[in-house]
Amino acid sequence: MPARVITHTKSKTLKQFTQVRDFTPAPKVTLKDVNQHVVAAQYAVRGLIPMKAEELREKLTSDPDSLPFESIINANIGNPQQLQQPPLSFYREVLSILQNPKLLETDLYANDVKERAQKLLNAAQSVGAYSHSQGIAYVRHSVAHFIQKRDNGVFADPSNIFLTTGASDAVKAVLEVLLTGEKDNGVLIPIPQYPLYTAALALKNATPIPYYLKEEQQWSTDIEHIDELVKSAKSFGITPKILVVINPGNPTGAVLTREAIREIIEVAAQNGLVIIADEVYQENIFDGEFFSFKSVLAELQNEHAEKFENVQLASLHSTSKGVSGECGQRGGYMELVGFNSEIKQLFLKLASISLCPVVTGQALVELMVNPPKEGDESYERDQAERKAIHDSYKSKAEAMYEAFSELENIEVQKPQGAMYLFPRIILNDVVKEVAESHGLKPDEFYCLRLLEETGICVVPGSGFGQVEGTFHVRTTFLPPGEEWIKHWATFHKEFMHKYAEI
């Protein structure tokens, strides 16, 4: 439909333009004309079920009694502040000053809040000015300091830190630089995986090499399987270039042991694979211990320098997860470890084409890696807020785990980290047939029924990948309260009863 002109305040001048050239108009762009990689890419977190949830939400808004529930429970995406999680006060107070430096002249805030804001303002000049494309030097120094402390002293160089617009921006940059656009570029990704990876690989025309995580061993890695896959990919003419690890795992909630990380680095060193270590959930640990890939690599290099000196690693972090949960602020960083300087220059060039990452997001990264310290005026409040969020995550994860453990036809691994559970739902042939008759996969059908009966929105395992013939759902444990978990349990029992085999 052509754009409609509703009024003409300048109708007189229009007349002079009634002459146009004589031509046959060309048709519009259609799906066959465009980038087929965009057409092919899929992104389940915001796919079929979440879209249906949006539809139901609108229905509830216009007619609150039209559905058997009062509201949509968004357990489909790790978006804590959508679900009433309060932001950390220290962050937001500092950020409010960065937006309006006149607040420095009021007595609203503690001294450490004002001092930090002043430091960041000195470094950025204004949050409205473009920064260096790699990120503000002051922030990169803070990040390096944080990493070095986290990794028990392993050196971190600020010149290897790139601030990014969330971690997804970092993933895209690594793929953009390292993948040549040829189909023979292979990328090892975990299955189940965060679907950003398959979507981004599809856009880059690369071949995903899925390595399966062992569900029965708390979704840990199987190094022999990965070794096999690398060999087999090569035999099919695929060159594995990158190995993606998500630790703590999304959607699995698993935390890798140091031993598992060491084995992965060995494979990478032997095969020249660049490791993307997606470590955005490093603060969300409930069980076990977080080891960064960087620290384990340093240990290996310390003992066997000649074998590990060529390992190249991009470690990603973000302000969206952890106890920060500042998803909408789009802060993140990437540390490039072991890359030649000519390759780092390419990352800088790529960053410069997008001018700079959002400056308030950069400031937030600084606040995340350098929170108030003991003795600072805001320290106790900040600690209390952090503890409250962390404890609530831990208790919700456990409550959910226990609720699922008691149900039949559902198997769940104990959550160790991140914000998710990825329970396996045992679905029989009756469900498979009914689902098929609706044109749905069995796990999609389960999720759709869950949504329609309870308002709970979760993502089918098929969006993340799963062993053929098994079915899962990914759910966050972020929604407030535990009432919704009870509703899910009730739904589950009724669903299983309804579709029981005769």
Place this chain on the structure above:
Amino acid sequence: MPARVITHTKSKTLKQFTQVRDFTPAPKVTLKDVNQHVVAAQYAVRGLIPMKAEELREKLTSDPDSLPFESIINANIGNPQQLQQPPLSFYREVLSILQNPKLLETDLYANDVKERAQKLLNAAQSVGAYSHSQGIAYVRHSVAHFIQKRDNGVFADPSNIFLTTGASDAVKAVLEVLLTGEKDNGVLIPIPQYPLYTAALALKNATPIPYYLKEEQQWSTDIEHIDELVKSAKSFGITPKILVVINPGNPTGAVLTREAIREIIEVAAQNGLVIIADEVYQENIFDGEFFSFKSVLAELQNEHAEKFENVQLASLHSTSKGVSGECGQRGGYMELVGFNSEIKQLFLKLASISLCPVVTGQALVELMVNPPKEGDESYERDQAERKAIHDSYKSKAEAMYEAFSELENIEVQKPQGAMYLFPRIILNDVVKEVAESHGLKPDEFYCLRLLEETGICVVPGSGFGQVEGTFHVRTTFLPPGEEWIKHWATFHKEFMHKYAEI
């Protein structure tokens, strides 16, 4: 160099990992292994001269008397707040509340500031929550309202508005969707152009089809030349798919007439070219009038629906320019006009892979398109601030134009809009030879000498494209005061004298 382990707090546990597999380590990634399009891409705005400027700035910091000037004057990039331009108070007050909603309870701000903040908070829930990938509905409605008013009532549909992370994000999205990755995809770009376009095209492996602007006619478009190029590209097996227009022009400062826009739309309609209308400088008009591509298209459609109903247009705007100048906040929007819904769905999918544009940037877009109105408490202050910035731009542009007009060996077009002048520098064979002996292009040499003698950092015309044998520089007129323009004039005279032909 392997990462160094400085301390070992866990040295006992390390011992168990001394066994590693037996393998020959693979080499590191080198330039020949990576994406050659990234290697090939060039981005002059942050290229050789700005990098040299950074070096000199550091030298001045460590030894303030080491150079013949006191500071670097960054006229290389349109970054107003780096150059002491104050942000608009209304924007920043609202944004400070979005970061810290407790400020609503204070009496620091006017009522319209608080009301707007409350509306945006209601719409976003929290600036720390992911929004809809296409952008917050409330903001998209405000944008549509703004466009409709700007275009004298031409209908704007909120569902066609995509909020973006600056306008560069929008450019990348359009290219990602429309270009197939084949070399035969042609994109018409103006010469001189903003080098983001050539860089982004290089990344997408597309073939730029440069159309030259007519310098002697205030850098306007030459439609016969564009027609010729489309034909000739086709005869070489290139399929022109996109036509980029920057209006007001960067780096030229030109403002297109309605007649020129009409002719461009005719070419697009005839040849099925999607128009990217980069209209980020639409507020920066000093001479002439801004006509949006959308409004001219609507006029044509109104009179000749059958000829123009298939025209597809992506119009870009940003919070970085205008009197807003909020570059670091990365706000922007794109209006997609005339696209089939299946194509719009691809844009939405692409946006969803990056989750969402920064939410504070989205809020800033809303503030830009919907500033305080007459009668609002903040109206007068806001108007006064806007007028001060606009007047200062206009007077600086004129001062610079006049200064250059009086000089020999420099030719300058009267600036009509944007933030730039693109004067032509007449360089003789002596300069060319000296430049060549330094491995530089003649305009690079001029810019480097200007930088080294005065601290003024501008970008050589070769980074934007120019007619073979002509030389230009792009300068913003943003640096405060007019003293620096005098220094430039003095430098210019001395340079021309020094390299005069004998």
